[in-house]
Amino acid sequence: MSEDMFSQVKSSTNIQINKQRLLYVQDITTLLFGLGSGILQLESLQGFAMFFIGFCFINLLYIGILCKFQPVKYYVNPLQEIFMDNFVRELTGYVMSWTFSYAIVG
Amino acid sequence: MSILSKVLFGVGIIQLLHAGFSSYEFHQLLKSSTNINESSNEQKLYQLPNDIKLEVFISLAILTVSIFLSFNKLKYYPINNKNDEIITEGEYLSNIQMSKASNVDNLVGSDPTGYITYLPNMVDIQAKRKEVAEYLKTI
Numbered sequence: 001m002s003e004d005m006f007s008q009v010k011s012s013t014n015i016q017i018n019k020q021r022l023l024y025v026q027d028i029t030t031l032l033f034g035l036g037s038g039i040l041q042l043e044s045l046q047g048f049a050m051f052f053i054g055f056c057f058i059n060l061l062y063i064g065i066l067c068k069f070q071p072v073k074y075y076v077n078p079l080q081e082i083f084m085d086n087f088v089r090e091l092t093g094y095v096m097s098w099t100f101s102y103a104i105v106g
Numbered sequence: 107m108s109i110l111s112k113v114l115f116g117v118g119i120i121q122l123l124h125a126g127f128s129s130y131e132f133h134q135l136l137k138s139s140t141n142i143n144e145s146s147n148e149q150k151l152y153q154l155p156n157d158i159k160l161e162v163f164i165s166l167a168i169l170t171v172s173i174f175l176s177f178n179k180l181k182y183y184p185i186n187n188k189n190d191e192i193i194t195e196g197e198y199l200s201n202i203q204m205s206k207a208s209n210v211d212n213l214v215g216s217d218p219t220g221y222i223t224y225l226p227n228m229v230d231i232q233a234k235r236k237e238v239a240e241y242l243k244t245i
Binding site: 007009010011013014015017018021025028029032033035036039040041054058061062065066067068073074075076101104105106 | 122125126129130133154158159162163165170173174177197198199200201202204205207208
């Protein structure tokens with residue numbers, strides 16, 4: 001194995017720790033954004049638009065503040081891991097809290 | 107989680123609940139005072155007041171700030187900590203490059219392969235016995 005290949009070895013423990021931190025931020029913020037959109041009584045596309053804007057905004061903040069604009073140092077494939085891997089999970093959590101607060105308030 | 111983060115989180119949650127309650131009251135009032143058969147133009151007049159909308163957005167902003175403030179820079183306590191020193195690399199996340207990740211282990215004095223290298227079969231028992239005997243003599 002050449003020296004260059006050794007330099008590409010990744011620490012699986014640190015990869016898992018970073019993923020857990022990202023997941024915590026995304027989980028809690030999407031649930032709160034869902035509550036907010038339910039209180040605002042957003043419907044159909046407006047609600048989903050709020051999710052997309054909020055999700056992208058939070059991810060960009062995460063990259064800026066916690067990753068210090070260098071996500072490559074902390075994630076193997078930053079675009080996929082930050083924006084795509086948890087997308088469906090966060091969308092379902094968002095819809096759950098959105099409909100919950102929508103039904104209570106409305 | 108720092109105290110500032112906890113305070114901001116509390117303020118944000120209370121503000122969000124207050125906005126929710128205001129929105130609930132508004133919709134209850136709307137239900138009791140409007141006719142279902144009203145035209146859509148008239149119904150548009152009864153949108154959620156701007157102050158409630160603003161309250162929701164501000165509370166979401168405060169909550170987001172509090173969540174990001176809850177992250178502290180990673181700190182490590184060395185195993186042989188004689189001077190009560192705390193090691194920090196000034197980062198919020200752990201570097202995934204193995205060459206960088208092992209830096210922390212070296213600084214802290216931790217052996218990541220210790221669960222193998224300290225197995226009884228891997229340890230030089232004779233040397234350890236000699237070491238213990240010398241230690242006991244010094245007491």
